[in-house]
Amino acid sequence: MDDIVITGYGIKAPGVVDEFSFLNVLNKGICTQSILKNDNQPHSSIVAGLIEDDFLDISGVNYRRYPRSVRMAIAAAMDASEMSNLDYFKPHRIAVVMGTSAGAILEIEKYAIDGFDFKKFPIHGVSIVDTHTLSGSVAEALGTCGTAFTVTTGCTASIDAVMIGKQLLESGSVDACIVGGTDAPLGQWTINGFKKIRVLSTETSIEKAGVPFSTEHRGFVLSEGAGVLVLERKQSAQARKQKIYGKIERVVSRNEGQKLLSSDITGRHMLEVFQETLGNTIPSFVNSQALGIELNDQIERFILKETCGSGVPITSIKGMIGHAFGAMGAMQIISSLLSMEYGFIPPTIKTSGEGFEDVPIVYETRHQAVESVCITTHGGSGNNACLLLTRT
Structure with a gap:
């Protein structure tokens, strides 16, 4: 069985727009978190991982009606596709497997009050609540028409997406697979939910919030972002002289x-x-x-x-x-x-x-x-x- 390798990747994260900015953050140990303010509740601000870009226009295409999590995924997937020269493969032989936990929770919150008013209900309302919009939209943006799955297994979703992509490649069903995950959970539903079960940090000091490996601190810092990888068989990567970044062992x-x-x-x-x-x-x-x-x-x-x-x-x-x-x-x-x-x-x-x-x-x-x-x-x-x- 041929090795499954990574030949491209893209990332959008707080303070991170590409691999080079991510390298800088990681190498220098930079905290990119900030304060998320709630205008309706002035005393309920929290530390969070925020991305400044709205991703409304990506490569000259208007994505305003797409959920924020989907827009981030498309932007990251385009970077991954370019890095891996994905155009080499036939569109129907490229799979898309994307994971998410919160899906389009931001947009569902936004339009919830209009859900019972037919005149105000958004024309793209059905697509918002259909989580498979994620993988379908990534496939459409990249011009692929192969297998497409959306995985909703919570915090393990993008690892699970990699596992499924690896299996598809090992079976010979596809020649390349776009895998990863995306989430834009910084809405009141998510914040209140994790506050309710007392696992979200309520610290207002960035240095004291979301501290790993510490019994003196409590709670995690909620963040948004997307990470996308391109997987393929080692044989095809070598045949087309494509750089290999790592192997999924x-x-x-x-x-x-x-x-x-x-x-x-x-x-x-x-x-x-x-x-x-x-x-x-x-x-x-x-x-x-x-x-x-x-x-x-x-x-x-x-x-x-x-x-x-x-x-x-x-x-x-x-x-x-x-x-x-x-x-x-x-x-x-x-x-x-x-x-x-x-x-x-x-x-x-x-x-x-x-x-x-x-x-x-x-x-x-x-x-x-x-x-x-x-x-x-x-x-x-x-x-x-x-x-x-x-x-x-």
């Missing part, structure tokens, strides 16, 4: 089968996924899910200690850009591709590791050769997913 994803708003507090489900993903590989480092939620971060500590002891360093990029739900796994993959290409481990910023002193956390940028990275993701939907990325 293994992906494992499972659901815990827990009740609503519940999760496995023992960490055993995540441990099994982590160990099966690694196999016999000792990664250069772990690009971690850790985001400032105590249970999640303790599970990250548990699976690393049980599997690698103190021998494998671990880091989290979420102190820099926040947590962008279903897009985050793809962003962590792109971060890891940059680590392999430029030889460094990005730092975990904001934290001094209180309560995690026995964990080999990377606090300062560490310049070294990176041969492999394990990416971990898990979320409230009960999914646990890990991906092992290696050099070819």
Whole structure:
């Protein structure tokens, strides 16, 4: 079976417009978060990861009626397509598999009050609530007409999209696959929802909000963004002399089968996924899910200690850009591709590791050769997913 490799990628994140700006943020450990103000509730401002661009016009095409999450995905996908020279493949042999968690929640909130007034109801209202608009719109924007799936598995959605894309390529169903995730969740429904279950940071100080690996801080920083990858078989990449950025060695994803708003507090489900993903590989480092939620971060500590002891360093990029739900796994993959290409481990910023002193956390940028990275993701939907990325 031929290796499945990455030949292109695109990213839109807070303070990040392309791979070079992302490299700068990661290498220097820059926090790109800001204050999200609520004009209707002046005392309820929160720290969040905001993107300035509206993506209303992309490459001369008007996308004003498309949900914000879809617009970000299209912009990132176009960058990935250009990097990989995707035009080489026949349109019906290119698949699109995109993941999301919150979908078009911003637009649903915006038009909710008009939902019962036929005259005011937007003509594109049906498309807004149809989450498959995401993958269909990315396919249309890139001119592809192959298989298209939208994955809605919460915070693991983009890792799950990579897994499906890998399987499609291994089966021979397609020749290239556009995979990734996008989320624009910075609306009141999402904010109130995560405040209600007490996992969203309510700090108004950027340095104290969304602190990974710390028992002195509580809650994560909500963010928006999109990450998109182009996958293909190694044989085709070599045949067309296309640069290969990394290999998808293994992906494992499972659901815990827990009740609503519940999760496995023992960490055993995540441990099994982590160990099966690694196999016999000792990664250069772990690009971690850790985001400032105590249970999640303790599970990250548990699976690393049980599997690698103190021998494998671990880091989290979420102190820099926040947590962008279903897009985050793809962003962590792109971060890891940059680590392999430029030889460094990005730092975990904001934290001094209180309560995690026995964990080999990377606090300062560490310049070294990176041969492999394990990416971990898990979320409230009960999914646990890990991906092992290696050099070819």
